[in-house]
Amino acid sequence: MGFEVDLPGNDIDDIEDLISAEDIKPRERYENKKTVTVRAKKRAQIKPTLCDGEAEATPQPEKTIYESVIPGTQKVYVKTWGCAHNNSDSEYMAGQLAAYGYNLSSKDEADLWLLNSCTVKNPSEDTFRNEIESGMRNGKHVVVAGCVPQGAPKSDYLRGLSIIGVQQIDRVVEVVEETLKGHSVRLLQNKKVQGRRVAGAPLSLPKVRKNPLIEIISINSGCLNQCTYCKTKHARGDLASYPPAEIVERARQSFGEGCCEIWLTSEDTGAYGRDIGSSLPELLWQLVEVIPEHCMLRVGMTNPPYILEHLEEVAKVLQHPRVYAFLHVPVQSGSDSVLGEMKREYCRKDFEHVVDFLRSRVPGLTIATDIICGFPTETEEDFEETMSLCKKYQFPSLFINQFFPRPGTP
Numbered sequence: 001m002g003f004e005v006d007l008p009g010n011d012i013d014d015i016e017d018l019i020s021a022e023d024i025k026p027r028e029r030y031e032n033k034k035t036v037t038v039r040a041k042k043r044a045q046i047k048p049t050l051c052d053g054e055a056e057a058t059p060q061p062e063k064t065i066y067e068s069v070i071p072g073t074q075k076v077y078v079k080t081w082g083c084a085h086n087n088s089d090s091e092y093m094a095g096q097l098a099a100y101g102y103n104l105s106s107k108d109e110a111d112l113w114l115l116n117s118c119t120v121k122n123p124s125e126d127t128f129r130n131e132i133e134s135g136m137r138n139g140k141h142v143v144v145a146g147c148v149p150q151g152a153p154k155s156d157y158l159r160g161l162s163i164i165g166v167q168q169i170d171r172v173v174e175v176v177e178e179t180l181k182g183h184s185v186r187l188l189q190n191k192k193v194q195g196r197r198v199a200g201a202p203l204s205l206p207k208v209r210k211n212p213l214i215e216i217i218s219i220n221s222g223c224l225n226q227c228t229y230c231k232t233k234h235a236r237g238d239l240a241s242y243p244p245a246e247i248v249e250r251a252r253q254s255f256g257e258g259c260c261e262i263w264l265t266s267e268d269t270g271a272y273g274r275d276i277g278s279s280l281p282e283l284l285w286q287l288v289e290v291i292p293e294h295c296m297l298r299v300g301m302t303n304p305p306y307i308l309e310h311l312e313e314v315a316k317v318l319q320h321p322r323v324y325a326f327l328h329v330p331v332q333s334g335s336d337s338v339l340g341e342m343k344r345e346y347c348r349k350d351f352e353h354v355v356d357f358l359r360s361r362v363p364g365l366t367i368a369t370d371i372i373c374g375f376p377t378e379t380e381e382d383f384e385e386t387m388s389l390c391k392k393y394q395f396p397s398l399f400i401n402q403f404f405p406r407p408g409t410p
Helices: 026-030 084-100 122-137 147-151 169-180 232-236 244-256 280-288 304-318 336-342 348-361 380-393
Strands: 075-080 112-117 141-146 162-164 184-187 214-218 261-265 296-298 326-328 366-373 397-402
Touching: 075 084, 084 112, 084 141, 084 169, 084 214, 084 261, 112 122, 112 147, 112 169, 122 141, 141 147, 141 169, 147 232, 162 169, 169 184, 214 244, 244 261, 244 280, 280 296, 280 304, 304 326, 304 348, 336 380, 348 366, 348 380, 366 380
Parallel strands: 075 112, 112 141, 141 162, 162 184, 214 261, 261 296, 326 366, 366 397
Antiparallel strands: none
C-alpha cells in the first residue's frame, strides 16, 4: 500500500521554487571575505554604427570565467622582475601552484599570468605595467605580486586586479582560484604570530626552482634604514628575521632535494637577527655545520653600517672552504655629502674600512658594490669622489644605476 510523507518541499511545482527569498545569495557568500571583490555582471555592449568605408575594430579576446576550478585543468605563467628575494618568492608561489595541480606554462598557453614586480627603478615598473596591459589585451586573467602593488596598491593601473602581498605568498592558490572565477582578491596584510610581525610565509613551502641546483633562502624581510631614494622600504617594511633554526632546516631540506648551493638573500643580510636577539655570524656558523661536502654557501647583500661590528667573524666564515669568498656591499656614492643626503648612515671611511679589513683577512675575496649616478644633490666634485673610490679598489663587480625619483620618496 502506497503512502505520501508530508515533507517541506512536496508542494514544489517548478524548479525555480527551490530558491526562496530567504536563501543565501551569491554575493552574500563573500561578505565575510573582505579581501574578495565579487565580479560584476556585464551589461550587453551596444556596437557603434560604422560609417561607409570604416573598418570594424578587431575584437579583443575575452578571458574565460570559470564557475569552478578543477586542479590540473588551468595553466599559469609566472614572470619575475627584481632581486633574489623576489625570485625566491616566485619559486615558492610556483611550487604551491604546481603542488595543487596547476600546470606552469608559457605566456601564450596560460589561462592566468602571475606577475611578480620590482619597485626599485622606473623601467622595471614600466615593463611590469606593460605586461599587465598585454595580458588584459590577450584575454588573460592577471594576478600581480611583489613590491609595486604592496607599496602602491591604489595605482590606477592596478584597479580591479588581484594582488598578493609580499608576506602573503603562501595564499597564492586561493588568490589564483578566485581570480579564475572572475573575482578580485587583495591580500596586503603583514604576517603575524601571537600579535608579533614575522618575516613572512614559512620557509618549508614547496618550490619550483628556476635553477634546480640553487636554493635561495630569504633570511629576513625589510631593513633598519630609511634611505631617501628607496621605494622598497614602503613594500618590505622594517626588519623581521626568520629564526635561525627555520633557516637551517630549510637548508637541510634543500640539500636533500639535490641543491648544491645556498644563496642567502634579504634587503640587508648584515642586519639579520637584530630583532630576535641573533646575528648574521651566529646564523652562518650554524649553516656551515650542515653544508655537505662539495656544496657551497653564498652570503647576499649587506649594507656597511650593520656589518661593521661583525667583520672579524664574517671574515672567518668567508674563509671556510664551503663558503664563497664573496660579499656584496653597496656603497652608492663615494661622497660623504651625498651619502648624508641619501641617509645611508655611514661615511666613505666606514666603507673603506669594511673593504680593507675583509680583503686583508680573506684571500681571493671578491667585493661587489653598487653606485647611483645622478642623485639630485650630486655635484661634479661628488661624482669625482665616487670615481676616485672606484679607481682605488678596482671592484671586479660594479653595478651602476641611474637615479630614478620614485613616488612617495623625498
